[in-house]
Amino acid sequence: MTGADSSTKGVLDGIRVLDLAGPMGVYCGKLWADMGADVIKVEPLGGDPMRRLGPFYHDEIHPEKSLYFFHYNTSKRSVTLNLESADGRELFKKLVKSADIILETFPPGYMEGLSLGYTQLKAINPSLIMTSITPFGHTGPYRDYKSSDLVGQALGGWTNTVGNVGERPTWPANELGYHHVSISASAGTLIALYHRDMAGEGQHVDVSMHEASSMVASSTVQSWDVRQEITSRRQAVPMRGGWGIFQCKDGYIYSVTRDGPPIKFFFEWLDEDGVEHDFWDPRWQDPNAVDAQGVAFRSQPENIEHMNGILRPWFMTHTKEELASKGQDHHLSFIPYNDPKEIVEDPQLEARNFFIDIEHPLMEDTPRDAGAPFNFSKTPWRIGRRPPLVGEHNQEIYIGEMGYSNEQLALLKAAGAI
């Protein structure tokens, strides 16, 4: 393993989490597990349904080879447990006694229906924190509406901002809705943990994906609030000439050309390359050279087109690396637009040891995944263990830590509880 030492204790060492989350909340449990919490994944018999989600290792469809499961379940342990059997519920309640946090994404009312709602569990463990991530929250008229990543981002106002002007709204892909609500839930839960540290009191954290998406769409709400204007898709509208995504020799570069020294350097660079242009006309650099509508010279549509018409062929003469290196050295902010391959090959990430190799007994080629989203000087982020096999820690937890006997475990298995 590179980039992190799995033997170090993380910042959340000593915190135990029972993780019952599906895709909507699974990243939240990963965040905590990689920070050192003892996150026990409670899987239904036969394994978590997300083990069926692709892509798969070498495209072999197998419950232990889902890369989806792999990515989101590092550093966790796994037990199997059937919450819908009486014995399973008793076992779960015993686990709850030792837990600090329960993380779940069941539809509102499901846990209550099993007598495992927050009020019932709090009676067993008064300082318990229970975090419920649902599409709309546990209250309100949409509480029982069905949702998904696509639908959540649409209703939350996020999707309407994505796409080209005049075209169909576009799904912010990659399950960003699930991802965003997961990190939001993490922030909310750790506020509850801080409160518990100080006051000893547990609580229920009711997290709504709808509200999380609405948060991302804040600027559209402000546009309505401030100007009674509906802003929708404006991704491709450049703010100024030389600003936005340009194709270059080997891909695309995102160019942000601020007034002052950066834009001046940019024009000098064009001179150096022998590009014919009229940009030394002082109006191109003067934010106060505005038209009757108050629009600066470089932001007027015909001038944007004029400038970009000269710049497009110039960008094609340079590679991303040339543009970004030289530009950034002179405060001209060029940043490459990358695909996953280019990210894996990025020398910056290499130098920072960002990627991490995680060995797995069923995978001969060691998977390399994204590393820490942030890091701590005293309690480094680390992959504590590879993602677990289905029920890999049944013995360790049920017998070793909870004191069940082998015979009892066999009985529970036969009864369909584990």
Add this chain to the structure above:
Amino acid sequence: MGKLPMEGIRIADFTWWLAGTNATRILANYGAEVIKIESSAHMDTARNVNPALPAKPGTGVSSGYNVLNPSKLAINLNLKHPKGIELVKRLIAVSDIVSDNMSGGATERLGLGYDELVKIKPDIIVINMPVMGPGGPHSHWTGQGDQITAAAGLWHMTGYPDKLGVGPGSVLTDWSGVPYHATTAMLAALHYRNRTGKGQHIVLSQYEAAIDSLGTAILDYTVNGRVQSRTGNRSPYGAPHGVYQCQGEDRWCAIDVSSDEQWQGLCRAMGDPEWSRTGVFTTVLGRMENVDELDSLIEEWTSDRTAEDVTKRLQGHGVPAGTVQNGRDLLENDPQLKARDYFVSLRYPEGGEMYVGADSFTLSETPGRPRMHAPLWGEHNEHVFREILKLSADEYAEYELDGVFQ
């Protein structure tokens, strides 16, 4: 309202613009005393340089700034003045967290790097949020949220296969990856400090935190050599999965069918049209193979109904569906956000009023919400310097005259 959970935590906040100020917003709403440190040489740009979102009358500063800074305090401190540096160090000595999002060691150059700050406050928690992270050939790079999402592959992943990626909208790192990861990190460090008495240094590279939202794309490349790419509104797991035109201008409804049961529900909601009950569309394989035709048949049905009507009907049959809402829908017409009291109206000293969202989590015992307008320029100078740092009236006047509060 009872005591807020983060009361007693003080943050000396050097963040500016979007991503960083958004990170301290969350803890401020839950009771932390977040003190924005600005100077005329380094004003939070968001205050007035945001042409897309001008000031709402009577609030004094840009709407973008207002959304990101409720519940905080703001002071002016000239960090080029020796007394300014002295005062900021005194403030840090009575703070729990110091935060900034400047790139390339800017705080170190001011003599306010972590190694210096532990000398002033041994258990201080410091969080730096540079664009690329310290070390490595690109540590000095600067950039804004949209550029970082493009670097992190999120533009490549969003949009249609035959066109350039469009990006995930709304400056995603600023609204998601940076603030909520940073809040997670600060709270984890506070928990660790509660347990051990030790502070520490947190570094969040905005680029790396954004890559963490790429899901399986990194693994799929390193393990399978596959470069994942954008698929428009379609999913590999079922159809229909898309955004369909409805009655009215720029009105759409998202529909996501991922099981046979949901497909049956969709057919019933549409009144069981002939095409849906026979032939290719009855199986998921058939629907995926004929997805273009499927999408246009569904759009035929949605296009003479309102998005709200489509949503209601489909939800009535257990099908995940929802209007593609815009800012007006969210603020004025969303019964769910209303019922949960999501929007908070903040009043400004100049008489204006503005709506901001609470947050996506509701804590049953210690709920926090935006509770005060975003601070005006230097609004809390007197409070912070007199009450917290205990400057006498004479000292305060003298410092002011001396240009320390600029």
